[in-house]
Amino acid sequence: MNFTVLDYAVFFSLVIIVIIVSFLGAKWRAADFSKISEWSIGGRKFGTVIVWFLMGGDIYTAYSLMAIPGGAYGLRGFILYSAVYGAIAYPFLYYVAPRLYLIAKRKGMITGGDYVKERFKSPTLALLISLTGILAMLPYIALQIVGIKYVLQAMNLPVTVSLIVAFLIVAAFTIVAGLRGPALGSIIKDVLLWAVIITMTIVLGIRFSGFSTVFSTMDSKGINYLIPSNLMLGYITLAYSSGISWILFPNLLTGILGSKDAKTIKKNAVFLPFYQVWLIVLTIFGLIALAYNLVPNKVSSLAFPSVLITYFPSTFVIIAFAAIVIGAMIPASIQALAAANLTVRNIYVEYFNKNASEKRQVLVGRIFVFLWILLSLIWALIPAASGYIFYLLTMSYAFLLQTFPAIVLSMYIPKLDKYSVGIGWLAGMVFVFYGLYTVKFASSLLPYLGYTYVGFDGLLINLAIVGIGYAIGRLMKIRVESGIQPQEFIDSDKELKV
DSSP states (O other): OOOOHHHHHHHHHHHHHHHHHHHHGGGTTOOOTTSHHHHHHGGGOBOHHHHHHHHHHHHSOHHHHHHHHHHHHHHGGGGGHHHHHHHHHHHHHHHHHHHHHHHHHHHTOOSHHHHHHHHHTOHHHHHHHHHHHHHHHHHHHHHHHHHHHHHHHHTTOOHHHHHHHHHHHHHHHHHHHTTHHHHHHHHHHHHHHHHHHHHHHHHHHHHTTSTHHHHHHHHHTTOOOSOOGGGHHHHHHHHHHHHHHGGGOHHHHHHHHTBSSHHHHHHHHHHGGGGHHHHHHHHHHHHHHHHTTOSGGGOGGGHHHHHHHHHSOHHHHHHHHHHHHHHHHHHHHHHHHHHHHHHIIIIIHHHTOTTOOHHHHHHHHHHHHHHHHHHHHHHHHSHHHHTTTTHHHHHHHHHHHTTHHHHTGGGTOTTOOHHHHHHHHHHHHHHHHHHHHHTTTSOSEEGGGTTEEHHHHHHHHHHHHHHHHHHHHHHTTOOOOOSSOHHHHHHHHHHHHO
């Protein structure tokens, strides 16, 4: 498709508007960036609407727009696990996240590592959990970068230069505005994406007289779009594991801790599922590309751009492309900020400068925002790495899932001790690494275990060891150290009921 000068003007205007708004976040609500909580989590001042856009902008990204249709094209019905896990994640967040939020707010916590350190009185366990979070964030940022690579190619823009410029700008407004930057930018980003997806759904629905025609076409061509029976266990375990691991993602936790109160989190757990409609519709877009053979060279990541280019005029296509690029920049900002928060709070302050002032913590956080984005850029631009980059999202889930006992179970089992949790984490991580190695890091499903998800299997081993360690500790009456008393969790539950 050939784009006009007007098309390019529209594209750059939309992107520049979001960038300007994100920079203006530094002036929003009289921010005092001499305080780490003001820069890193917005001073815990975001209400229901802002958190809805912020978390929606963080969860539903350029990766969703490119990978879900691409997965439908290449993986058929299996990709619908991404629509299912929201049905698990949101009820889980509704009950679990407010309890964690209240403890974090009461004790001035900014990261999951802060919670683990206080809960177990163990900087070492907090370090392990924080490193797990940081390692999971880097491929996640890289995913956003790779997600827009195909858009830049379709627009005939210089890919490498454009990516470098775009994500250095992301680093810049995150450094300047902290969480307030992507919080404001996410409003425009989400409005734009909702407009694009709703328009595409209506236009394509009219064109095909309902999407049943698409399925009839695939049936007539003998195209199997259902989940393969041998992958059903993989589908179930991946969906379930992804659902319960959302709260473990540092970037999502950053948005949660930025809320002004626990009720804001509960409201968003009710209203955020509206975004899940995207994933079902995006899956259908991928099946349209499959049914009508729209994708050049069978490159699955081109499924969504191919549908756009085939059925829509150039100006609408360019608006959609702008939405994809913005949909990469905003989440990357939050993810880099989350990784920087963990680095500052649970590595720098704990091991290098225990007396660091809050102003110094903000400075170090800004430096690491730049470094983590730069590292992710390098990773995404290496062809050998970026070729497998889409597999790394489910790998990130697998690693983060091993922090489940430390962050979630510990809120409900007062006598859970650091040794059981630490050994369980290690066993789970070792199994995940070994499982991925056996499939040459080209998948996250293990064929020799019924194609179950490696993260799920690792968590089962993790929980078994935690359970055995817990039982031994109780039998031997080992004293458990905790900086959070059981009554504090009870008080939090009472507060939630008020």
